[in-house]
Amino acid sequence: MSFADLPAPLRTALEGRGYAEPTPVQAAVLQPEAAGRDLLVSAQTGSGKTVAYGLALAADLLGDAPRLPPAGAPLALIVAPTRELALQVKAELTWLYAPAGGRIVSCVGGMDPVAERRMLAQGAHLVVGTPGRLRDHLERGNLAPGSLRAVVLDEADEMLDLGFKEELEAILEETPAERRTMMFSATVPRGIAALAKGYQRDALRIEATSQGEQHGDIEYRAALVAPHELERAVVNVLRLEDPRIAMVFCATRATVARLHGNLAERGFSTVALSGELSQSERNRALQNLRDGRARVCVATDVAARGIDLPDLGLVIHAELPRDPETLLHRSGRTGRAGRKGVSVLLVPHTRRGLGQRLLTAARVKATWGPAPSVEAIHAKDAERLVEQARTLAAEEPAEEDLAVARTLLADPALAAQGAEGLAAALVRVLRAPLPAPEELSDVSERPQRREAPTPRAEGDQEGIWFRMDVGRNGNADPRWLLPFLCRRGHVTRQEIGRIRILGRETQFEVAPYAAARFAAAARRAEGEDAHIRVEPMQPVKGPPRRPRQ
Ligand code: AMP
Numbered sequence: 001m002s003f004a005d006l007p008a009p010l011r012t013a014l015e016g017r018g019y020a021e022p023t024p025v026q027a028a029v030l031q032p033e034a035a036g037r038d039l040l041v042s043a044q045t046g047s048g049k050t051v052a053y054g055l056a057l058a059a060d061l062l063g064d065a066p067r068l069p070p071a072g073a074p075l076a077l078i079v080a081p082t083r084e085l086a087l088q089v090k091a092e093l094t095w096l097y098a099p100a101g102g103r104i105v106s107c108v109g110g111m112d113p114v115a116e117r118r119m120l121a122q123g124a125h126l127v128v129g130t131p132g133r134l135r136d137h138l139e140r141g142n143l144a145p146g147s148l149r150a151v152v153l154d155e156a157d158e159m160l161d162l163g164f165k166e167e168l169e170a171i172l173e174e175t176p177a178e179r180r181t182m183m184f185s186a187t188v189p190r191g192i193a194a195l196a197k198g199y200q201r202d203a204l205r206i207e208a209t210s211q212g213e214q215h216g217d218i219e220y221r222a223a224l225v226a227p228h229e230l231e232r233a234v235v236n237v238l239r240l241e242d243p244r245i246a247m248v249f250c251a252t253r254a255t256v257a258r259l260h261g262n263l264a265e266r267g268f269s270t271v272a273l274s275g276e277l278s279q280s281e282r283n284r285a286l287q288n289l290r291d292g293r294a295r296v297c298v299a300t301d302v303a304a305r306g307i308d309l310p311d312l313g314l315v316i317h318a319e320l321p322r323d324p325e326t327l328l329h330r331s332g333r334t335g336r337a338g339r340k341g342v343s344v345l346l347v348p349h350t351r352r353g354l355g356q357r358l359l360t361a362a363r364v365k366a367t368w369g370p371a372p373s374v375e376a377i378h379a380k381d382a383e384r385l386v387e388q389a390r391t392l393a394a395e396e397p398a399e400e401d402l403a404v405a406r407t408l409l410a411d412p413a414l415a416a417q418g419a420e421g422l423a424a425a426l427v428r429v430l431r432a433p434l435p436a437p438e439e440l441s442d443v444s445e446r447p448q449r450r451e452a453p454t455p456r457a458e459g460d461q462e463g464i465w466f467r468m469d470v471g472r473n474g475n476a477d478p479r480w481l482l483p484f485l486c487r488r489g490h491v492t493r494q495e496i497g498r499i500r501i502l503g504r505e506t507q508f509e510v511a512p513y514a515a516a517r518f519a520a521a522a523r524r525a526e527g528e529d530a531h532i533r534v535e536p537m538q539p540v541k542g543p544p545r546r547p548r549q
Pocket of ligand 1: 019020021022023026044045046047048049050051092308336
């Protein structure tokens with residue numbers, strides 16, 4: 001199937017965008033078997049699915065007519081999970097239907113409902129919106145459903161995950177029974193299958209993303225890091241990859257806020273996206289990314305849904321995604337419209353098993369390795385610098401640049417350094433504004449858990465004893481102590497032995513093979529939790545002394 005059989009105005013629009021060939025999902029919805037039918041399509045963002053249903057709707061909207069009739073009661077309704085996605089869908093359908101004279105109105109939560117009512121009253125061919133707002137307009141009589149010929153549910157699985165089941169059912173109940181219903185969903189879990197069964201007739205099932213086939217344009221990497229060094233690892237990944245735009249995913253708003261602050265402080269031009277932003281703040285943040293004023297976007301999963309930035313070359317999972325679908329959704333922000341992208345999963349070494357399970361469940365193959373080291377970043381910087389210098393040296397230098405060069409060469413202090421000294425000084429000048437890479441602990445030497453001897457497993461061999469200056473006076477309790485010690489010293493629970501809580505301090509045992517690593521990590525992390533000091537006890541071996549009280 002090619003675009004050749006489409007109505008002329010749509011062909012004009014596609015040509016205008018330079019889209020010559022249908023993507024697989026577009027070819028699938030345009031096959032003769034799909035004509036006029038309900039569709040249940042598994043397709044991911046980035047697959048061209050918006051244009052796919054835009055094209056599928058053509059027959060319902062245009063029939064054989066060369067142009068759409070004057071806009072009146074809407075002919076098709078598209079429901080999407082977030083404001084962002086809904087507005088992008090509107091933008092996409094606007095160019096697609098412009099030559100056909102299409103008028104598209106959006107109705108999304110967070111925007112002015114009165115303005116939307118006015119737009120609806122002026123007539124529309126297509127209405128795009130979020131579930132809650134669309135339902136409101138339907139209930140208030142602002143949106144007349146009587147002429148609707150088709151309803152599209154976009155990212156249906158996301159809508160169910162976000163708790164919109166009731167709204168979707170209400171919308172579907174309100175629309176004419178003979179409508180055509182198309183559902184697009186990255187995955188088809190039980191809830192989606194049930195919705196399809198209840199509201200579709202004889203739906204054609206289309207699997208545009210063949211199961212088990214990895215997105216060819218996304219390279220997955222998994223980097224093992226010490227649990228308390230995740231943020232530093234983010235810095236190093238950003239520095240090594242140096243993409244035009246990067247997206248960093250966190251699990252909570254609190255982490256987004258902290259990481260955003262930390263990255264900004266280190267000199268990255270960064271924006272944050274999380275649920276609490278107003279629509280205009282979100283728009284401003286995205287605009288900053290589009291026009292190059294910001295290069296890093298730190299976001300929660302919900303806030304980042306539907307975002308389509310073609311220049312986004314890197315996705316970092318600063319915190320592990322909660323399930324394989326989220327891993328794919330996050331990663332799908334890159335590798336869009338045929339461009340290459342990298343998706344880096346930062347895996348705390350204590351959660352390596354979970355990281356591997358997520359990748360396996362998402363059916364993606366990742367290359368495992370350490371997070372980028374300072375040396376690797378410096379080497380890459382040098383490579384980029386030489387490359388850039390070569391490219392620019394091939395161009396004719398501007399007169400003002402030559403004037404600066406002459407001043408540099410004429411400077412007695414610089415001239416005394418010779419050519420190498422002068423070049424080295426310039427390299428320092430160029431390096432100065434780059435955020436400094438971070439020293440990271442080497443977590444690769446950690447033995448696999450199965451082989452790790454615990455203090456107990458080795459015939460009660462003594463561990464190395466440490467102490468921390470919190471005891472019963474500070475509510476010391478194994479329930480928080482154990483995770484705290486694991487994080488602070490990047491060891492696993494198995495590597496911590498006996499714990500003794502005393503009045504003003506707590507003593508604990510660390511497996512002998514892990515003690516040096518524990519001590520080094522605990523020392524390094526001191527600044528982060530300054531009120532708690534962790535230090536080796538004297539004597540290092542043997543049962544703990546009673547502390548001086
Ligand atoms: P979507 O999956 O709808 O988020 O689309 C991802 C990107 O692919 C959007 O920027 C589309 O404009 C673009 N796109 C859609 N169809 C095509 C096509 N046939 N050829 C090239 N790019 C396309």
